Amino acid sequence: MESIRTLLELMPGYRDLPEFLQETLPSFCASLVIFAFIGILVMFLVWMERKVSAHMQDRLGPMYTGGWHGWAQLIADSVKLLTKEDIVPTAADRLLFKTAPFIVFVGAFAAFVVLPFGASSIVSDLNIGILYAVAITSLSVVGIIMAGWASNNKWALYGGMRGAAQIISYEIPAAMSIMVVVMQVSSLSMQDIVNAQKGGILHWHVFRNPFSFVAFFVYFICSLAEVNRTPFDIPEAESELVAGYHTEYSGMRFAFFYMSEYTNMFVVSAIATTLFLGGWTSVFPESLLPKWAPPGPVHFVLKAIILIFVQMWLRWSLPRLRVDQLMYMCWKVMIPLSFALILGVGFLIIY
Amino acid sequence: MKPEEIAVLLREQFGEKVLESKLDSLNPWSVVEPHAILEVCQFLKADNRLLFDHLELLGGVDFKDRIEVVYILYSMALRHRYTLKCRLARENPVVQTVESVWRAADWHERETYDMFGVVFRGHGDLRRILCPDDWEGYPLRKDYRFPEHYKDMPV
Amino acid sequence: MEFKYDGEVMTLNMGPQHPSTHGVLRLELKTDGEMVADAIPHIGYLHRCFEKHAENVEYPGVIPFTDRMDYLASMNNELGYCLAVEKLMSIQVNNRVRCIRIIMAELNRIASHLVAAGTYGNDIGSVTPFLHCFRDREKILDFFEETCGARLLYNYNWIGGLMYDLPVGLEDRIIDFLNYFEPLVDDLNHLFSYNHIFVKRTANVGILPADVAIDYGVTGPNLRGSGVKFDVRRDEPYLGYEEFDFDVCVGRGQFGPVGSCFERYIVRIYEVKESCKIVRQAIAKLTPGDVKESIPKRVKPPVGEVYMRTECPRGELGYYIVSDGGIKPYRVKVKSPCFTVMGAFREMSRGTMIADIISIIGSVDIVLGEVDR
Numbered sequence: 001m002e003s004i005r006t007l008l009e010l011m012p013g014y015r016d017l018p019e020f021l022q023e024t025l026p027s028f029c030a031s032l033v034i035f036a037f038i039g040i041l042v043m044f045l046v047w048m049e050r051k052v053s054a055h056m057q058d059r060l061g062p063m064y065t066g067g068w069h070g071w072a073q074l075i076a077d078s079v080k081l082l083t084k085e086d087i088v089p090t091a092a093d094r095l096l097f098k099t100a101p102f103i104v105f106v107g108a109f110a111a112f113v114v115l116p117f118g119a120s121s122i123v124s125d126l127n128i129g130i131l132y133a134v135a136i137t138s139l140s141v142v143g144i145i146m147a148g149w150a151s152n153n154k155w156a157l158y159g160g161m162r163g164a165a166q167i168i169s170y171e172i173p174a175a176m177s178i179m180v181v182v183m184q185v186s187s188l189s190m191q192d193i194v195n196a197q198k199g200g201i202l203h204w205h206v207f208r209n210p211f212s213f214v215a216f217f218v219y220f221i222c223s224l225a226e227v228n229r230t231p232f233d234i235p236e237a238e239s240e241l242v243a244g245y246h247t248e249y250s251g252m253r254f255a256f257f258y259m260s261e262y263t264n265m266f267v268v269s270a271i272a273t274t275l276f277l278g279g280w281t282s283v284f285p286e287s288l289l290p291k292w293a294p295p296g297p298v299h300f301v302l303k304a305i306i307l308i309f310v311q312m313w314l315r316w317s318l319p320r321l322r323v324d325q326l327m328y329m330c331w332k333v334m335i336p337l338s339f340a341l342i343l344g345v346g347f348l349i350i351y
Numbered sequence: 352m353k354p355e356e357i358a359v360l361l362r363e364q365f366g367e368k369v370l371e372s373k374l375d376s377l378n379p380w381s382v383v384e385p386h387a388i389l390e391v392c393q394f395l396k397a398d399n400r401l402l403f404d405h406l407e408l409l410g411g412v413d414f415k416d417r418i419e420v421v422y423i424l425y426s427m428a429l430r431h432r433y434t435l436k437c438r439l440a441r442e443n444p445v446v447q448t449v450e451s452v453w454r455a456a457d458w459h460e461r462e463t464y465d466m467f468g469v470v471f472r473g474h475g476d477l478r479r480i481l482c483p484d485d486w487e488g489y490p491l492r493k494d495y496r497f498p499e500h501y502k503d504m505p506v
Numbered sequence: 507m508e509f510k511y512d513g514e515v516m517t518l519n520m521g522p523q524h525p526s527t528h529g530v531l532r533l534e535l536k537t538d539g540e541m542v543a544d545a546i547p548h549i550g551y552l553h554r555c556f557e558k559h560a561e562n563v564e565y566p567g568v569i570p571f572t573d574r575m576d577y578l579a580s581m582n583n584e585l586g587y588c589l590a591v592e593k594l595m596s597i598q599v600n601n602r603v604r605c606i607r608i609i610m611a612e613l614n615r616i617a618s619h620l621v622a623a624g625t626y627g628n629d630i631g632s633v634t635p636f637l638h639c640f641r642d643r644e645k646i647l648d649f650f651e652e653t654c655g656a657r658l659l660y661n662y663n664w665i666g667g668l669m670y671d672l673p674v675g676l677e678d679r680i681i682d683f684l685n686y687f688e689p690l691v692d693d694l695n696h697l698f699s700y701n702h703i704f705v706k707r708t709a710n711v712g713i714l715p716a717d718v719a720i721d722y723g724v725t726g727p728n729l730r731g732s733g734v735k736f737d738v739r740r741d742e743p744y745l746g747y748e749e750f751d752f753d754v755c756v757g758r759g760q761f762g763p764v765g766s767c768f769e770r771y772i773v774r775i776y777e778v779k780e781s782c783k784i785v786r787q788a789i790a791k792l793t794p795g796d797v798k799e800s801i802p803k804r805v806k807p808p809v810g811e812v813y814m815r816t817e818c819p820r821g822e823l824g825y826y827i828v829s830d831g832g833i834k835p836y837r838v839k840v841k842s843p844c845f846t847v848m849g850a851f852r853e854m855s856r857g858t859m860i861a862d863i864i865s866i867i868g869s870v871d872i873v874l875g876e877v878d879r
Contacts, residue, residue: 057637154518158860230631231703234861319703320631322861323540377593377812378826404720408813410839412828421839423813423826427720427736434813455723458849466557481550481878491557 002120004029030123034112042262043074045308052312084251089152092248096150100143101249101256107140108263115270116190118280118296129190130182133271134175137226140260141167144235144245147257151248159245162323163235166225169330170232174222176338180215180345181205181275194279201283206276211344216276218338220307223268225326227261230315234323269307270300277303352400352431354379360401364394370438378423380434385446388422388437392452395424395433402428406449409459411467413492418444418467439469448474466491515543520863522551528625528867529874537860545855545863547848552878560838565591565805566665568838573659575840576876578621581607581614581650582818584663587838589744590814590825591665594807602795603667604746608788609680610650610662612781616687617646618819619774619781626771626868627698630707635698642690645683652676666801677789684782691778699775708771709762712854712866716765722850725843726821727777728870731757731770738817750787752780767869774819774871806833820844820871840879844872 005026009015017025047062051069054061062070088097114129116122126132141164148160182188184205185196197204206216225232235245246257273279280296321329358372358381368387373380383391395403403424412419422435437446448471450456460471461480468489471477479486485502488495499506520533530551536544556575560568572587573580585607592599624639647657652673654662662669698704714724719732729736737754739747755776757769807829815824821843828837847870855866 053633057634058641059637154516233631316634317697318632319627319698319701319707320861321703322707322859324859325706376810380811406723407815407822408824408826408839408841410826410841412837412839421826423824423841427734430741432813453723454718454721455846455849458845462845479550481553483550490555 004033027123034109034123038109038112038259038263038266041266042259043078045262045266045305046077046258047071047074048305048309049312052309053316056313056316078255081251081255086252087248087250089248091152093150093152096146097248098253100147100150101253101260102143103146104140104143105256105260105263107137107143108260108267110136110139111267111271114190115267116194116274116279117300119191121280121297122191125189125191127187127189130178130188130193130271130275133190133267134171134178137264137267138167138171140264147249148245151245153248156245156247159235159247163228163245165323166228166232166234166326166330169327170222170225170334173330173334173338174219174226176335176342177215177219177222178271178275180212180338180341183342183345183349184208184212190274190279194274194281197278198281198286200281200285200288201278203285204276204278204281209345209348211341211348212276215338215341215345216272218334218341219272219276220310222330222334223272224311224314225330226268227264227311229265229311231318231321232326233315233320234326265308265311266304269304269311272307273300273303277307352429354431354433357401357431357433360398361391365391378434380421380436382436382438385437385439388435389447389449389452391435392422392424392449395435396452400429402426403433404428404453406453406455406459407432409449409456409463411463411469411491413441413467415493417441418469418492420444420446420463420469422449444469445472446470447472450474465489468492514538525629528872529877531867531872531874531877533863535860535863540859540861542855542858542860542863545852547851549845549848549874549877552874554879556840556879557838560835562834564833565807565835568835569664570659570661573661574875575842575879576818576820576823576844576873577658578873579614579618579819580658580660581610581662582816583823584660585611585745586814586816586818586823586825588663588665589816590812590827591805591807593814594810594812594827594829595665595802595805597666597800597802599667599800600795601791601793602671603797603800605788605792606668606672606797607663608745608747608750609785610653612784612788613646613649613680615781615819616778617643619778620646622774622819622868622871623694623698623771626871627704629864629868630704632698632701632704635694638690638694638697642687645687649676649680649683664798664801665805667799668797671797677792680785680789684786688779688782691775695775699772705761705768707861708767708865708869710766711858711862712767712869713763714765714850714854718853719765719850722853723846724821724850725846726817726819727773728770728821728843728847730755731773731869732765733757733759733769738815738822742815744814744816749791750784752784755780767865770869770871804833806831815841818843820873820876821847823876842876842879844870844874844876845879848872848877 008026051061062073064070065076066072088094111133113123114126114133144163145160148156181193185193205212228235246254249257280300282293282299354374358374361369361381365387368384370382370384395401403426405425405427407425408423410421412421417438418441420437420439425432439446446469448456448460458480460474461477463469464471464477465479465481466489478484487498515536515538518535518537520535522530522532532548534546534548535542556571559571569584569587572583576583620639620643624636627635650660651657654660654669714732716732716734719729720734733756735754735756740754755773757764757773761768809829809831811828813824813826815822823843824841826839827835830836855863
């Protein structure tokens with residue numbers, strides 16, 4: 001953010017703009033940068049998903065478009081989705097139907113504000129960083145219910161209701177496992193949390209004490225439920241509900257849902273990286289790092305992509321849980337476990 | 352049990368309600384009076400020497416002068432098979448349902464009604480199963496002619 | 507099982523077009539939230555009037571029609587019909603024809619069970635086993651293509667013999683395939699069959715007790731999953747099955763009550779291994795001969811009727827043929843195992859959840875072509 005501000009001040013005529021524009025233009029440029037990053041990231045992630053799933057299923061995946069292993073497949077897919085006919089069902093609630101994808105996307109997009117890509121590469125280092133991230137990602141629930149209701153389709157309604165119940169339930173153990181880390185760092189700010197993990201791999205929260213170790217896995221599983229990935233992909237269960245809450249969507253609106261799913265995956269992986277895996281710090285302690293070591297953002301994105309790879313791996317190996325089994329796991333397994341973790345870390349800190 | 356012994360048992364129990372039998376064919380059968388079919392089936396299922404607990408096939412055959420309903424029964428416990436037939440008039444084929452004896456008869460009787468028009472008295476839910484609900488005519492009868500119109504639309 | 511529902515009941519259509527109904531099956535669900543109060547199946551969307559066609563073509567011409575009923579196990583369909591007509595005409599086939607028929611029927615059973623397992627995984631959410639099963643099924647379909655030219659609908663079993671003899675060297679290739687394939691069944695079990703989530707989804711769902719199953723006329727793996735040890739190949743053998751050594755697999759109640767969806771599924775996996783054994787024994791028993799020597803010039807059975815049943819991958823397929831002495835059959839009635847199982851569906855699915863309905867449909871492994879004929 002600071003770099004954007006300095007860049008803009010270099011431009012002639014910047015100081016002549018009115019005050020409020022001088023304040024808002026940097027944030028606007030930052031959001032454009034993030035949007036571009038998300039665009040490229042989603043393309044890469046979808047290509048990676050198709051390749052990973054293909055190799056797990058003993059086939060090849062995209063191979064033709066663009067030459068080398070079909071890297072341009074996603075560009076072709078985006079062009080196709082953009083040129084599709086925009087169908088709104090006649091009996092659907094038009095306003096809700098049209099705004100639902102954007103709300104779901106905003107919920108994932110706005111969390112990028114607090115993701116610490118590097119030591120100084122963060123859009124805004126809020127001192128309530130992690131609280132803001134958790135709060136804003138729950139905005140997508142509203143979008144999902146709107147999509148399910150506005151489609152005027154009983155199956156989409158089922159998907160929307162199940163999705164809402166699942167996401168809201170799993171926020172609780174996710175937030176409590178985040179508390180485990182916050183208690184150790186005594187700060188909600190993302191940069192503070194990453195700075196507390198400087199010093200190489202053994203200082204990462206995940207290896208610091210057994211409670212954080214378990215909390216990492218609890219958070220990872222709850223984050224799978226947050227992004228509706230198998231084994232928790234009941235809202236979009238392909239074989240039961242065709243496509244769940246986004247059955248009736250086509251073209252650009254569907255592309256928005258698709259993008260927000262992968263953006264959300266990146267956000268929760270990024271939060272897990274920041275909290276447990278050291279964020280933008282590298283595996284080795286800083287004193288041992290050679291001068292040609294890659295900068296912070298590279299480490300950060302690489303760790304997040306490794307976690308995303310694990311999410312994809314789980315998706316293509318495991319069957320789907322039934323709704324009541326999913327709720328049972330949340331309320332009777334995850335929540336007591338995370339309570340116990342908080343108690344354990346509390347004792348550890350006091351003594 | 353051999354088919355001959357089964358036929359003898361049936362004769363003893365039901366007398367003239369069992370009309371004719373053909374025991375030297377590949378599929379030994381007996382013809383039963385339509386109004387007695389339910390009690391014959393109940394006897395065949397309950398009797399300790401027979402124990403026909405598996406209804407294998409319930410179907411219709413359209414001969415020129417009659418419609419026959421065929422019941423092929425098998426005993427899983429004792430491993431023997433027997434066939435019963437009911438001869439019904441073509442104009443108004445009515446016979447009692449055996450749904451209360453074997454629940455498998457439910458869908459098989461619906462199909463026989465659908466294809467031949469045999470009405471099974473006492474069946475809980477006798478409606479067409481393979482053809483659409485508003486189909487006219489009984490397709491597997493030999494004199495069935497494909498309809499020219501469906502709801503005033505030429506086919 | 508009676509289910510008392512309070513509040514409003516919503517009628518939902520799991521319509522003819524649905525990814526998980528294995529064909530065009532329409533289920534009218536009456537749901538209260540996620541619980542299903544009633545699930546009424548409506549069939550007939552794939553009715554192609556097989557029995558009417560069979561009365562209008564000559565006896566050998568009925569064979570392609572029988573292929574298309576259960577299109578995933580065509581060899582078994584044809585086999586049942588040919589055996590019925592041969593019984594009516596008192597034709598005896600030689601040893602080579604018998605062994606080849608057994609090899610083809612059992613290979614087709616393996617292919618059909620692979621489809622059943624793969625699509626069941628697809629419905630439950632695990633997509634990878636679906637592709638692994640189909641990869642292996644392709645190799646079996648390659649054998650069929652080499653022998654008779656078709657991958658799915660063969661017209662291979664003829665009345666009194668076979669269409670073509672086996673190509674040179676096919677027996678060795680089949681043995682190689684079996685050596686490659688049998689360890690993969692264990693892989694499938696590790697990945698999917700004994701997966702904790704899969705067991706939780708299927709082990710207590712859709713219980714069909716043994717006496718209810720017999721009363722509804724259920725046969726085949728569905729009946730064996732309920733604990734009843736009955737297999738036509740063992741109890742009323744045909745084609746010389748009494749000389750083969752194989753086990754009849756029954757549900758053992760490993761993870762829940764016998765008669766659940768898991769039992770019906772795992773019986774099919776055990777049967778795949780048993781079929782591999784039978785194929786090896788049949789290849790060992792092959793003798794040279796002419797596969798077309800008993801085919802009559804004109805199929806004109808005497809007046810009479812016959813009922814013949816064979817063990818198909820989905821149950822017992824029964825053919826009741828009435829002949830009036832002519833060259834066309836007078837009546838061919840088919841007792842289809844999937845049709846009979848669908849009669850029991852309503853009872854199995856009361857009081858379950860929508861996700862369980864999918865589980866139950868997948869476990870009874872229906873093919874709508876056979877339900878509707």
